[in-house]
Amino acid sequence: MATHNATANSVPELLQSIAAFLTSEAEFGTGNGWQLMRPAAVEQVSDEVILKGVGDGQDAIYIGLKIKQGAASGQQDIVLNGFAGYDPGLTWEEQPGGINHAKLPTLALVAGIYMTYWISANTSRVIIIVEMSSQFECAYLGLMKPVAVERQYPYPMVIGGSYIEGGIWTNNGPGHSAFTNPGSDSYAGLGNFGAAPVDHAEENTTSLRVRRPDGSWRSGLNRNKDNTAMKFEKLCIWPTNVEPVRTLTVYDNSLTIENVIMYPFLLYESHPVGLIGQLDGVYWIGNREDLAAKDSIIYNDKVYKVFCNVFRRDNDQYFAIEWA
Secondary structure: OEEEEEEEOOHHHHHHHHHHHHOOHHHHOOOOOOEEEEOOOHHHOOOEEEEEEOOOOOOOEEEEEEEEEOOOOOEEEEEEEEEOOOOOOOOOOOOOOOOOOOOOEEEEEEOOOOEEEEEEEOOOEEEEEEEEOOEEEEEEEEEOEEOOOOOOOOOOEEEEOOEEOOOOOOOOOOOOOOOOOOEOOOOOOOOOOOOOOOOOHHHHOOOEEEEOOOOOEEEOOOEOOOOOEOOOOOEEEEOOOOOOOOOOOOOOOOOOHHHOEEEEEEEEEEOOEEEEEEEEEEEEEEOOOOOOOOOEEEEOOEEEEEEEOEOOOOOOOEEEEEOO
């Protein structure tokens, strides 16, 4: 695993810096760096990149990042996607196996602003955190750890951001939320258990997408437009959503820095019912009194960097990423 913490003065500079770090064999080792598929060289990165990860050495993991004009004046988003292959004759949006939804997950950013960013990456996935003022935008691109036997889930790709295309970076609604707790500003949810899993365009207005074994993309939803926890949605994340059965996430009512606890983020479906996987390298943090965004904690001799969900500072809205 490799980590990187630096600053950028613009969104294009940030994108180029991300590409430079991920393709560095000095960081990942010979043959293990992410391969730049488009453009031909890091120096040519201006508005879009497509990268390929090697996974365990026999994989081909394709992720894409593209700068687009945001919904607000002066806003520039980095739009996120994942692909099943690469064709040099196709545009960024047309690459095979990409998310076919109208609105893609994004990092909602501002043009020409000073940003601090953190990257935690291995050969299978990339986690990006960007700090703008007191706000933390985030992204997850690459494979999760599937709950499946070998070859049963051939390409468990996850693409997550902290908002979607068309969202304004200053919005404080439930849709402007990290992939660890995805919500929607417009979708009410399926409703009762047993509701037919018909595709609705509005359900694809969250910050999280998961590629299912059949090659289709499914959106994750923890909170609906009324900021209510979803009970029987197609895809949710635990423990930021513990509906319909309340589960214990805090074991000590006295919150101190000594009893911080971490849980892996688990993805579970209701149609069909089942646990499908775990996000790699990112963990929910509870009992986090005296911890704040950018703090570090050590667990089993491994360092984790703590961040909050965009602008939220509630006790259950923090997560930690593997750092060293």
